[in-house]
Amino acid sequence: MSSSNLTETLCIVGAWLVTFGAVGAYGASVIMRGRRLSKIVPPEQRRWM
Secondary structure (H helix, E strand, O other): OOHHHHHHHHHHHHHHHHHHHHHHHHHHHHHHHHHHHHOOOOHHHOOOO
C-alpha cells in the first residue's frame, strides 16, 4: 500500500468514525432528554405508559 492510498484510507475511516460518533452522541442525547422530560409529565397525562 502506498503512502497516498494509506492517507486516503485513514481519511475515509476517520470520516466514518466521526459520522458514527456524531449519530451515536445525538441518539444518546435524545434518549437522555426524553427520559428527563418524561419525569416532568404528570402520571395521568402519560399516554405511553
